[in-house]
Amino acid sequence: MKLHSKSWAKRIQEEWKVLEKDLPDSIFVRVYESRIDLLRAVIIGAEGTPYHDGLFFFDVFFPNGYPNVPPEVHYHSGGVRLNPNLYSCGKVCLSLLNTWAGNKNEKWLPGVSTILQVVVSIQGLILNTKPYFNEPGYAHLSGSTDGEMRSLQYNDETFILSIRTMVYVIRRPPKNFEDFVIGHFCSRAHDILVASKAYMEGAQVGCLVKGGVQDVDQGDKSCSKQFKMSLAAYVDMLVREFIRIGAKDCEKFLPPSTTVKKKLGELPLAATVS
Known part of the structure; x- marks a missing residue:
């Protein structure tokens, strides 16, 4: 495994503490002390959404440039695309990951953005009540018959x-x-x-x-x-x-x-x- 700086490792360990303290009850993560560049998260689909009670797994990789660059996130799709932002190949489209369009404040901000924000955003912004309107160009149709x-x-x-x-x-x-x-x-x-x-x-x-x-x-x-x-x-x-x-x-x-x-x-x- 590629050697990383002490500041990189310290930042990830700080992220662990934030997750342990502030993760919602419907999101769980597992970290690996032997591979601190990886973690696995599972999100429980929320009530009121077409994803309710489902389990959605994501692997997170912290690259060498983290936190100056966002983490890389892979979705365990099982070959199924059940959301405009979650591809069957595992790609996750989210502004916070710099993989989706968004204004400056919605994108990854080094020193400000966290992995907690990433998993909470996936649950709230992607696995939402009306995912149809996540499709590019469809948001303006919300509210119309x-x-x-x-x-x-x-x-x-x-x-x-x-x-x-x-x-x-x-x-x-x-x-x-x-x-x-x-x-x-x-x-x-x-x-x-x-x-x-x-x-x-x-x-x-x-x-x-x-x-x-x-x-x-x-x-x-x-x-x-x-x-x-x-x-x-x-x-x-x-x-x-x-x-x-x-x-x-x-x-x-x-x-x-x-x-x-x-x-x-x-x-x-x-x-x-x-």
Whole structure:
């Protein structure tokens, strides 16, 4: 590994202290004493967004010029692009990282900007309630009838991609986060599946709040047949992953025919023969 200055190492250790003290409850990081130029962060998708209850992993690299240059951040996409600012190749577009347009105060400021600001910005500015408007040139559509309709459709698609990402993370949890992933999804499985069921019945994606689904106006409901069919298929896959890792009371979310077959399969062979 390339040798770094003492001031570089000291600054990163100061960042560790800030993270330990001020990280929100929905963001976790792991640092490596043998490789202080690296850290791994996981962000829990916030309530009210199409990313709710998901786990989103990011690797952070502190280059030799840090903090005069921003850290480099890589997103664990699993090959899925579920946000305009998060590419399937892992690129993260954010003004604070100097990878996205922005005014001077939004970009990385040596001696002022911190890695805490980076992870909080990813959660608040990227994994937000209406990611459609993060697309270049779409912000001006916010508030318009057409723009809001497109935003709802985008959230439908994004939630399906978030479900796919959950399956990917469960099957291939990042190193040193294996137990964290299992614990998180075992505790959140029921809420995720309750919300998914509500969305398939027409509730607006993102209306999950404090473990329940709020009622929304009929005009705000997601009624796309394609959305419901696609979501049902991925939820079925997710339920099976939840059951595999030990999440409780998930079988009831399987389609009736699947549940019946499972019960028959558990009976003694003689009992299934007419």
